[in-house]
Amino acid sequence: xxxxxxxxxxxxxxxxxxxxxxxxxxxxxxxxxxxxxxxxxxxxxxxxxxxxxxxxxxxxxxxxxxxxxxxxxxxxxxxxxxxxxxxxxxxxxxxxxxxxxxxxxxxxxxxxxxxxxxxxxxxxxxxxxxxxxxxxxxxxxxxxxxxxxxxxxxxxxxxxxxxxxxxxxxxxxxxxxxxxxxxxxxxxxxxxxxxxxxxxxxxxxxxxxx
Numbered sequence: 001x002x003x004x005x006x007x008x009x010x011x012x013x014x015x016x017x018x019x020x021x022x023x024x025x026x027x028x029x030x031x032x033x034x035x036x037x038x039x040x041x042x043x044x045x046x047x048x049x050x051x052x053x054x055x056x057x058x059x060x061x062x063x064x065x066x067x068x069x070x071x072x073x074x075x076x077x078x079x080x081x082x083x084x085x086x087x088x089x090x091x092x093x094x095x096x097x098x099x100x101x102x103x104x105x106x107x108x109x110x111x112x113x114x115x116x117x118x119x120x121x122x123x124x125x126x127x128x129x130x131x132x133x134x135x136x137x138x139x140x141x142x143x144x145x146x147x148x149x150x151x152x153x154x155x156x157x158x159x160x161x162x163x164x165x166x167x168x169x170x171x172x173x174x175x176x177x178x179x180x181x182x183x184x185x186x187x188x189x190x191x192x193x194x195x196x197x198x199x200x201x202x203x204x205x206x207x208x209x210x
Contacts (some may be wrong), residue, residue, distance in 0.1 A: 009033035012053050018042035022049045116141065119156045119184065134177075140166075142173065145182070153181040160187025167193070 007024050009017045012033025022045065025031040033046075034054040046053060119141060123130060128147045135142035141156040155170040162185045174181035189197075 004029070006030040006032070011035055012046065012051070013038075013040040013042050015042060018045055021046070021051055025049055025051060112136070115156075115158050119143070119154075122184065123154075135173075144177075144179075147182075151179055153177055153179050154184065155181060156184040158186060160185065161190065162187075162193070164193060 007021075007029050009021045009031070010033070011017055012021055013035040017033070021031050021033055031051055032054065033051060034056050037055045120130060123145065126147075128145050130143050131146050131151070132144035133142070134144055134153065139158045141158070143154040143156065145152050145154045153170075153174045155166075155173075157166060162183065167183065170181055170183060
């Protein structure tokens, strides 16, 4: 049986190979090794131990195939590289044709956005700032606004004709917030309703005759 005096580590920069190489050197063996040029976390440890790896040009996976000139009393230690199992191909799943989604909701959202932009543009022209959104309905938009440093509620109706019922709802809502309110609509205010508003402005109170 030959007496081993020199050990060559293939892929010496690997954590396991580095540890074995340093132990072998401290035990009195002549240690050499080979690996690629790339720096590893073990490079500094090898340098301190006085082991200078031989640089190979081939990829890491091919290091063990690199020919090493054999000498008498030389042992070559190479890492075991296992081939990774090839992933099994999954059977093709039957895919059902995707049904086109209904666009009605998106169209509604786009219309709402256009209405909001229209209101925003109208207010900006008059120097009125939107400071909050208090409610959004199918045909109405309730905003908190600031006009001449005073906070108010704005009721914007997405319809051409507003009713006295709409006004009563707006009045109740603004009372809950303890704020004055304004109303916008897409059409002209009916003459009857406009006359009633003017009459209410001049009205002090209504008393019951006893």
